[in-house]
Structure formats: structure tokens, C-alpha cells
Amino acid sequence: MKRSLRVLLVGLLALVSSGLAAQIITTDPALPTSGQAVTIYYDATLGTGGLKDYTGDVYAHTGVLTNLSSDNSDWRYVLTSWGTNTAETKMTRESANLYSLVIGPSIRQYYGVAAGETITHLAFVFRSSDSSKEGKGDGGSDIFVEVFKDEYTISILTPGHSVVADPEESIVFEAAANSTSVLSLFDNGVLVKSGTGLSLNHSFSYSSSGDHWIKVSGTSGNDMASDSVFVHILGVQAEAPVPEGLKDGINNVDDQTVQLVLYAPGKVHAFVVGDFNDWTPGSEARMTKDGERFWITLNMLELGKEYAYQYLVDGSMFIADPYSEKVLDPSHDKGISEATYPGLKSYPTGLANGIVGVLQPGQTAFPWEDSAFQPPESEDLVIYELLLRDFIAAHDWKTLSDTLDYISNLGINAIELMPVNEFEGNESWGYNPSFYFAADKYYGPAVDLKAFIDACHSRGLAVIIDMVLNHSYGQSPLVQLYYDNSSKKVTADNPWYNVDSPNPVFSWGYDFNHESQATKDFVDRVNRYWLEEFHVDGFRFDFTKGFTNTPGDGSGYDAPRIAILRRMANEIWTINENTYVILEHLAANQEEYELSLNGMMLWGNQNYNYGEAAMGYHDLDKSDFSGISYLERGWIVPALVGYMESHDEERLMYKNKTYGNSSGEYDIQDHVTALGRMELAGAFFFSVPGPKMIWQFGELGYDYSIDYDCRVCSKPIRWDYNTGKRRRLYQVWSALIGLKTSEAAFRSDDFTLTVSDESKRIEINHPDMDVRIIGNFDVVQQSVDPSFSATGWWYSYFEGDSLQVTDLNGTIALEPGQFQIFTTKKLSKPEITARLLEYEANPASFQVYPNPFPGWLQIEPVPENSRLTVIQSSGQVIDEMELQENQDQVDLSTLPPGLYFLIRRTRNVAPVYVKVIRE
Known part of the structure; x- marks a missing residue:
């Protein structure tokens, strides 16, 4: 069997046509080993062609892959940093577009590889001297050249894989x-040609159909080696209807039988190769044709055994099954640990070309225990958006299941998982999808994902998954099946994609043509699969603005796009009428309004406005976050999923600590003050009726920038934040979420936001109770009008105190960052055990007595221009008063019994603190 490829491109071409890939780099000798020198020749016209016809100096950015590399991105012994020009990496121009580089005196010495480390590949990207131009493999991939073992070796260079002719x-x-060597060439065991030297070439042709094994054997002294490749000569194509009831992809018939169906319009022939037929495209592997589809029955399989397989289409395209529920990746599976994915099947190295699918006859159905689960009403959703990679160091579903108490105790009732289906690479946000039916293995086995969802349902948590159906990336077999290497685009006859995206501003990967029936069918299959197989409760569809063929940036009203999304959503609801359909649309308000009337929910981004408010900047109404209200947008359905933070937006705590405003001693960039501003923002976020979403660790004041290292790079996982002052933010947000999800008033459609300036107010009216939220987003004290709806008793939610309102036009003084939530119904005071401020008594400069005190308190000394602030043990400011010089008593008889901190502030003197107890 053909053992391996001499040149491996990690990208589209390597997965489709390895014969062409080998032309980008050739080597002398043809089979380089680590202990000898090698000259590599680079053809700048191939691959991306970024250096084609370039006349300046060209340099190789180069390293190696070894047995210690975690995957093909893990280059080792890289000679220079990017952009550094050295004589040892400068290419020699052989002709206009052909360059050479001598690597010696040996590969091991050139790169300085340790003696005990096995070099498997040389790695290259070629660049201009100023790094403005690059020469890479097709699709922008790195270029890899195989390094053979330091032993006698023979390899068939052409063809690079099994042949169908x-x-x-x-x-x-x-x-x-x-x-x-003495070399001999055999065809089905019959000697065809022999010779002595370093190479042996020959041309074959056959007059009739059949299967052939071509073998090359050689001897050099006492050493012997061989290599072989399989050839199938085509006969008449068998044609018959696809058996009734079969769907595209894998069909498990019984414990030993699987039927495969490949949808490939315009293709001439197809074979299936895999573990079940020694990866040979022989006569028995050829699929029967039925118009636009090919199908085959695989018999005598072993119950429960995993079989790797691929399709070989038209003799040159090796693709994995687009409907694979598990795939094996030669580049990235080595980066998945045994702890993450126990017993992961090994990739069939030397047998397959690129990613392969896996089938398993007689799979055991998952024992779901969630039949009684009822997902929350959409308007009550409080969603926790989560990227598993950056949430749990182990990045696996089992460990995440162990953290569900943390999430449910916060009051969350739905988890939104960033893409969980297979995407390119391992460490990624996941918006570069490749396989839509396979759970990404970097997070663990699919069965563990099912167990996680089942565990969520047992706690009353809905699970929403992020689904990317705007585009695919180059590893998708749907792309590979109709890919034009010269234009780097899909071909016009492909059934799923637009050749060019109609959106010239926002475009990623290969753009789905959502007006194509094939795409509609595929989209429906994907959605049905995740609803039925994984019991997900909803989808957040990425960039639905792109679900259109209307030219432009997608921001304007688009009736055809509405029709596309309505059709998709209606199909989803035929499967489960309670499925959440959430769109990251961010398009014209009128269009979003119409989509909301059709039962869909829309993402509502208010990151900028909440950020400005939290930082304390209000000019030009920049802190006006009234857009968080569906009523303010003119909608009649609470379908706006509002958020202050998401995976795609800067973290508010980072903004506070980096750019926060200040006045005198009040500085939002101070850590404690910044956390207090997060409490303030939360009070004006969760209380607005309608579904809400937060980004992971926002409840602990996560303060690393979204651009830390890079936008999509892994971020520090800080579970150590779940203590002290940050823990208080968690508790406050938990209390706010509990209030939202338990009280009917927060489902009211009679509410108003007055939030355009420093003093902000939310008014909620409801038969059960009225609510008033007031807050000071300034950096100095403000008097805020709560606009109470009635005189009488109102109750402070966080303090448990009551306030008798006699003047509806009265104001309440609030310190910077302070807020109050008043209700007409007395509620249980939330238990906030963590403190925002930790005060220590300073008896040398500030004395009070008696302590504990009954009501009046003696204070000594009281300098001129002093102010006294009274703070509950929770950190909430509850009173502030001016002190007259030499005033020695204050009346605090209205305070309920408990622990308090008194802060005395005097001009030009540092504040001093004392702890007191009210009897």
C-alpha cells in the first residue's frame, strides 16, 4: 500500500490532490533523511503564488516538526523570528520563479535538533525581505516536506495515492x-521492469477494467525495502435507485450492515475506501450511481467497531463523509490528550489522504433522562455564553459538568455554547466550521456532550448551541468536492455555495447560497440532527445577516433574507415547537422587528453604551443604553436578547480599570470601584424585561482584554477570581438574576428607561408590584428622582429597609456608583456575604463610643470640613452627612441593628475608618 506522501500540505490541496501538492517543493535527494544535507526547490508560481514574479530577495521562514510536536502548527527549532533576514535562510534564485535552499551539512545540524528527537517534516513559509509578500501552500497553509528515517528506504513518488483510471x-x-539500489517493478506479482540506480520510472496503460497492485522492491547491499500502490481500471458504472428510506451520509441498517449515500451532482464515479477494505478502491468499493447520488452497502461489519473511511471521487478527490458524526484529523488529533478523549481511534497514517470519517455499526443509544425537562420561557432567559476552551483548563465536557452548580447558583437558566461541531484546528472560537454532524473532539467524546446536556436539563438549564451556517472553511468536504485550485474558489456547479460572496464587506470562508435547495436541505438536516440526537434546546445562528444573495453589506432591509430565515425557523419548529431560534443579525430594525414577530429572537448588542456608562462618560448620550429595551426599538414581542458583553466584545471590567473616569478620590480605575460599577451596570441590565445574556466570568469582573495576546487567542482561566470582592459581584448579580426570574413584574410590558445622562432610572409598573431602579453613573454625587408611582411604603431590595414616600417629586442623593432598587412589595433581602470594601479601624485618629451604640454616637475628633459616610457591612452606602467642626454627636438611631463602617473624610487628609455595631 502507498505508505506516505513526500510533501504534506496542511490545507485544502493536501486533502484533495496530493500529486499537485508535491510540485510546490521538490528535493534533492528525493528522500531526505535527518542525517544528510538536502536542497529544496520552491516553485513560486504554485500554492498561493504570493511571490510569483517577485524580483527582490526571498527568505525561508523555517523549522521542523518532530515526534514532540503536538500538531502541524507546533513548529520546533525555528531558525529566526518572523521578518528576520539571515544568510542561512536566504533563497538562491535559480530562475524567475524557482528558488533553492541548501539545508546542511545535515538537516539535524542545520536546525540544531536534539539527538534523541525524531524529525518528521521540514516546515516552510517563504517571504519577501520586508515580509510584505508570502508564498504558502494552497489555501494559505504552511508547507511541509517529509523527512524519512535514517534507514534504507524506497518510496513511490508518483502517483501519491491509489489510482482510479x-x-x-x-x-x-x-x-x-x-x-x-537494484530496483524491480511488479504488476500483480509479474515483473515489469528492473534497473540499478536511485530511481525507476515507467508508464502503464490497461485495455480492460480490473484491479492491480504495483510494487517496487529494492536491495542495497544487505538492505531490502519496498513500496506499493493500488490501481483500479474502471469498468461500466452500475446504476440503481438509492434504496428507499436512505438519507445522505451514514445509514445504520443493523448491527453488521451500514449503507452510505453520497450526494455529488455532476461527478462521474465514486469509491468508498476504509478499514473495511484495506483502503483500496477496488471493484467492490465502487459505489452505485443514482442520478446525483452514489450509494453502497457495507456488509459483515463488526458490531460496535469503529471504521475509518473516505470517499474517492472521480479518481482524484479524497473526502471525508460530509455527514460524518466523528472524524480523524492527521494534523490535529495528536494535540488531543488521552484524558480529554480516552481511547481515541488512531488516524490511519500512510493509508488515508486528509481527514477521514468514522462509522460504527450497532451504536448504543444514549440513555436520556430529560423527558420531564421544560425549557424556560424565552422572555425569562438569562443565558451564560461559554467558550469551553477558556472556561475550564481541561476543556472537556465531563469537567464542565462538574461546574454546573457554579452556573446554576448564579441563577442562570440557559447555557449558550460557542460552536461545538468540528472546526478547523483545536484551539479556536469555532467559527471556521468543517463538519456539521461531528462533535469537536478537542472537547471530548460526543457521548460526554450528551451527558452534559442531560445534566443541564436535570438542573433546569436549557442548552443553546452556536451554529455557523453562513459559511464553511476549506476542510469541509462540501467545499473540497467542488474546489478550483487555480482560482482558490468553489466551482460554479457546486450545489451549496456562492462562488463569490455577495457581501463585499463581511465575508468569511466559503459563503453558503441559502437560495439553493441543496443548501436548504443541508441546513435542515443539520438542525434536525442536533435537536434529535443531542436534545439541544435552541440555536444561536452566527451572522444571519449573511443568509442572503442580495449584494451589499447586509445592513439594509432584505425581504428575501427574511423569507430564508422564516423558512428555516418554521422547519425547526416542526421538529420541536419550543426551540429557541436566536439570530446574530444586527441588521435594520424593521427587519429584526419582522423576524421577532415570526417567533425568532435577535441579539441586542449594548456593549458600547453600557461600557461608557460604567466608565462614567455621558457626553453626547454615549451612555444611553435604552437600546437594551425591546419597547424602545418599537417592538411588541420581548425577543431581544440583550447583552453588555459577548465573546465578540470588550470586557467591561477591563474598560473600567483601563479607561474609567475619576473625580477627586473617586476613581473608576481603582479595582474596588471598578467592581462596584459592574454591580451598578448589572442592576440596570438584568432588571430590563426580556431575555438577557452574559459572557463567561463577567460575574467575577473578568478584566483581561479581548485582545489579550490576540482577539481569538486563549485567555487566562481565573477561577481564583471566585473569592473576596469579586465574589460579591457574583452574589449581587445572582440576586439581580433571581429577582428577574422569580418576580412577574420583570415580565411587564409597562416599563420605561430614562438613561440618557448621568442619573439613570428604570420604571416598571405591574399589578403585582411596581419597581423603581435608580443609579448614579457619575463620578460625583447626584440627586436622582425615582419617579415613584404612588405615595406610601416602598422597599429597598438589597438593604431590606423601607421608605415612606410622601412626595412623588422628591429626590434621593446617591454617591457615585450607588444604586437602589425600590419595590412596592416587600421582598426577602438577598444574602450578600462578600464585602466590596474591607475597612480597618484606625483608633489613633478616629474614636467613637459607646460601641456597640444604642442610637446616638459620640465622635472624636471632628476637624473642619469633615463628612461622615455610613456603610453597611455589604459595602452599600446608606447615609452621608456633613459634620460641623467640634460636633461630637451624631444621630444614627434610624439604623437597624447590625455591623457598619463609618468613614470620616476631611479635606487634604486621608479618609479614616472605624467599625461600629448598632444594638
Whole structure:
């Protein structure tokens, strides 16, 4: 069997046509080993062609892959940092677009690789001297050249994989050895040609159909080696209807039988190769054709055994099944630990080309225990958006299941998982999808994801998954099946994608054509699969603004797009009428309004406005976050999923600590003050009726920038934040979420936001109770009008105190960052055990007595221009008063029994503190 490829491109071409890939770099000798020198030749016209016709100096950015590399991105022994020009990495121009580089005196010495480390590949990206131009593999991939073991080796260089050819078609064979050899070429065991040297070439053609094993064997002294490749000569194509009831992809018939169906319009023939037929595209592996589809029945399989397999289409395209529920990746599976994915099947190295699918006859159904689960009403949703990679160091579903108490204790009732289906690479946000039916293995086995969802349902938590159906990336077999290497685009005859995206501003990967029936069918299959197989409760569809063929940036009203989304949502609701359909749309308000009337929910981004408010900047109404209200947008359905933070937005705590405003001693960039501003923002966020979403660790004041290292790079996982002052923020937000989800008033459609300036107010009216939230977003004290709806008793939620309102036009003085929530119904005071401020008594400069005190308190001394602030043990400011010089008593008889801190502030003197107890 053909053992391996001499050149491996980690990108589209390597997965489709390895024969062409080998032309980007050729080597002398043909089979380089680590202990010898090698000259590499780079053809700048191939791959991305970024250095084609370039006339300046060209340099190689180069390193190696070894047995210690975690994946193909883990280059080792890189000679220079990017952009550094050295003589040892400068290429020699052989002709206009052909360059050479001598790597010696040996590969190991050139790179300085340790003696005990096995070099498997040389790694390259070529660049201009100023790094403005790059030469890479197709699709922008790195370029890799195989390094053979330091032993006698023979390899068939051409063809690079099994061959399927027509009768009379010429097939060229080229074999090479790494030392002078006696070489022999056999066809099905019959000697065809022999010779002595470093290579042996021959051309074959066959007049009739059949299967052939071509073998090259050689001897050099006492050493012997061989290599072989399989050839199938095509006969008449069998045609028959696809058996009734089969769907595209894998169909498990019984414990030993699987039927496969491949949808490939315009393709001539297809084979299935895999563990079940030794990866040979022989006569028995050829699929029967039915118009636009090919199908085959696999018999005598072993119950429960995993079989890796691929399709070989039209003799040159190796693709994994687009409907694979598990795939094996030659580049990235090595980066998945045994702890993350126990017993992961090994990739069939030397047998397959690129990513392969996996089938398993007789799979055991998952034992779901969630039949009684009822997802929350959409308007009550409080969603926790989560990227598993940056939430749990182990990045696996089992460990995440162990943290569900943390999430549910916060009051969250839904978790939104960033993409969980297979995407390119391992460490990623996941918006570069490749396989839509396979759970990404970097997070663990699919069965563990099911167990996680089941565990969520047992706690009353809904699970929403992020689904990317705007585009795919180059590893998708749907792309590969119709890919034009010269234009780097999909071909016009592909059934799923637009050749060019109609959106010239916002475009990623390969753009789905959502007006194509094939795309509609595929989208429906994907959504049905995750609803039925994984019991997900909803989808957050990424960039639905792109679900259109209307040219432009997608911001304007688009009736065809509405029709596309309505059709998709209606199909989802035929499967489960309670499914959440959430769109990251961010388009024209009128369009979003119409979509909301059709039962869909829309993301509502208010990051900028809440950020400005939290930082204390209010000019030009920049802190006006009234857009968080669906009523303010003119909607009649609470379908706006509002958020202050998401995976895609800067963290508010980072903004506070980096850019926060200040006045005198009040500085929002101070850590404690910044946390207090997060409490303030939360009070004006969770209390607005309608669904809400927070980003992971926002409840602990996560303060690393979204651009830490880079925007999509891994971020520090700070579970140590779950203590002290940050823990108080968690508790406050938990109390706010509990208030929102338990009280009917927060489902009211009679509410108003007055939030355009420093003093902000929310008014909620409801038969059960009225609510008033007031807050000071300034950096100095403000008097705020609560606009109470009635005189009488109102109750402070966080303090448990009551306030008798006699003047509806009265104001309440609030310190900077302070807020109050008043209700007409007395509620249980939330238990906030963590303190925002930790005060220590300073008896040398500030004395009070008696302590504990009954009501009046003696204070000594009282300098001129002093103010006294009274703070509850929770950190909430509850009173402030001016002190007259030499005033020695204050009346605090209205305070309920408990622990308090008194702060005395005097001009030009540091504040002093004392702890007191009210009897």
C-alpha cells in the first residue's frame, strides 16, 4: 500500500490532490533523511503564488516538526523570528520563479535538533525581505516536506495515492531510493521492469477494467525495502435507485450492515475506501450511481467497531463523509490528550489522504433522562455564553459538568455554547466550521456532550448551541468536492455555495447560497440532527445577516433574507415547537422587528453604551443604553436578547480599570470601584424585561482584554477570581438574576428607561408590584428622582429597609456608583456575604463610643470640613452627612441593628475608618 506522501500540505490541496501538492517543493535527494544535507526547490508560481514574479530577495521562514510536536502548527527549532533576514535562510534564485535552499551539512545540524528527537517534516513559509509578500501552500497553509528515517528506504513518488483510471489511460510511475539500489517493478506479482540506480520510472496503460497492485522492491547491499500502490481500471458504472428510506451520509441498517449515500451532482464515479477494505478502491468499493447520488452497502461489519473511511471521487478527490458524526484529523488529533478523549481511534497514517470519517455499526443509544425537562420561557432567559476552551483548563465536557452548580447558583437558566461541531484546528472560537454532524473532539467524546446536556436539563438549564451556517472553511468536504485550485474558489456547479460572496464587506470562508435547495436541505438536516440526537434546546445562528444573495453589506432591509430565515425557523419548529431560534443579525430594525414577530429572537448588542456608562462618560448620550429595551426599538414581542458583553466584545471590567473616569478620590480605575460599577451596570441590565445574556466570568469582573495576546487567542482561566470582592459581584448579580426570574413584574410590558445622562432610572409598573431602579453613573454625587408611582411604603431590595414616600417629586442623593432598587412589595433581602470594601479601624485618629451604640454616637475628633459616610457591612452606602467642626454627636438611631463602617473624610487628609455595631 502507498505508505506516505513526500510533501504534506496542511490545507485544502493536501486533502484533495496530493500529486499537485508535491510540485510546490521538490528535493534533492528525493528522500531526505535527518542525517544528510538536502536542497529544496520552491516553485513560486504554485500554492498561493504570493511571490510569483517577485524580483527582490526571498527568505525561508523555517523549522521542523518532530515526534514532540503536538500538531502541524507546533513548529520546533525555528531558525529566526518572523521578518528576520539571515544568510542561512536566504533563497538562491535559480530562475524567475524557482528558488533553492541548501539545508546542511545535515538537516539535524542545520536546525540544531536534539539527538534523541525524531524529525518528521521540514516546515516552510517563504517571504519577501520586508515580509510584505508570502508564498504558502494552497489555501494559505504552511508547507511541509517529509523527512524519512535514517534507514534504507524506497518510496513511490508518483502517483501519491491509489489510482482510479480509465482503460487506455497512461499512468506514470516514479519510484526513488535513498541509496543506489537494484530496483524491480511488479504488476500483480509479474515483473515489469528492473534497473540499478536511485530511481525507476515507467508508464502503464490497461485495455480492460480490473484491479492491480504495483510494487517496487529494492536491495542495497544487505538492505531490502519496498513500496506499493493500488490501481483500479474502471469498468461500466452500475446504476440503481438509492434504496428507499436512505438519507445522505451514514445509514445504520443493523448491527453488521451500514449503507452510505453520497450526494455529488455532476461527478462521474465514486469509491468508498476504509478499514473495511484495506483502503483500496477496488471493484467492490465502487459505489452505485443514482442520478446525483452514489450509494453502497457495507456488509459483515463488526458490531460496535469503529471504521475509518473516505470517499474517492472521480479518481482524484479524497473526502471525508460530509455527514460524518466523528472524524480523524492527521494534523490535529495528536494535540488531543488521552484524558480529554480516552481511547481515541488512531488516524490511519500512510493509508488515508486528509481527514477521514468514522462509522460504527450497532451504536448504543444514549440513555436520556430529560423527558420531564421544560425549557424556560424565552422572555425569562438569562443565558451564560461559554467558550469551553477558556472556561475550564481541561476543556472537556465531563469537567464542565462538574461546574454546573457554579452556573446554576448564579441563577442562570440557559447555557449558550460557542460552536461545538468540528472546526478547523483545536484551539479556536469555532467559527471556521468543517463538519456539521461531528462533535469537536478537542472537547471530548460526543457521548460526554450528551451527558452534559442531560445534566443541564436535570438542573433546569436549557442548552443553546452556536451554529455557523453562513459559511464553511476549506476542510469541509462540501467545499473540497467542488474546489478550483487555480482560482482558490468553489466551482460554479457546486450545489451549496456562492462562488463569490455577495457581501463585499463581511465575508468569511466559503459563503453558503441559502437560495439553493441543496443548501436548504443541508441546513435542515443539520438542525434536525442536533435537536434529535443531542436534545439541544435552541440555536444561536452566527451572522444571519449573511443568509442572503442580495449584494451589499447586509445592513439594509432584505425581504428575501427574511423569507430564508422564516423558512428555516418554521422547519425547526416542526421538529420541536419550543426551540429557541436566536439570530446574530444586527441588521435594520424593521427587519429584526419582522423576524421577532415570526417567533425568532435577535441579539441586542449594548456593549458600547453600557461600557461608557460604567466608565462614567455621558457626553453626547454615549451612555444611553435604552437600546437594551425591546419597547424602545418599537417592538411588541420581548425577543431581544440583550447583552453588555459577548465573546465578540470588550470586557467591561477591563474598560473600567483601563479607561474609567475619576473625580477627586473617586476613581473608576481603582479595582474596588471598578467592581462596584459592574454591580451598578448589572442592576440596570438584568432588571430590563426580556431575555438577557452574559459572557463567561463577567460575574467575577473578568478584566483581561479581548485582545489579550490576540482577539481569538486563549485567555487566562481565573477561577481564583471566585473569592473576596469579586465574589460579591457574583452574589449581587445572582440576586439581580433571581429577582428577574422569580418576580412577574420583570415580565411587564409597562416599563420605561430614562438613561440618557448621568442619573439613570428604570420604571416598571405591574399589578403585582411596581419597581423603581435608580443609579448614579457619575463620578460625583447626584440627586436622582425615582419617579415613584404612588405615595406610601416602598422597599429597598438589597438593604431590606423601607421608605415612606410622601412626595412623588422628591429626590434621593446617591454617591457615585450607588444604586437602589425600590419595590412596592416587600421582598426577602438577598444574602450578600462578600464585602466590596474591607475597612480597618484606625483608633489613633478616629474614636467613637459607646460601641456597640444604642442610637446616638459620640465622635472624636471632628476637624473642619469633615463628612461622615455610613456603610453597611455589604459595602452599600446608606447615609452621608456633613459634620460641623467640634460636633461630637451624631444621630444614627434610624439604623437597624447590625455591623457598619463609618468613614470620616476631611479635606487634604486621608479618609479614616472605624467599625461600629448598632444594638
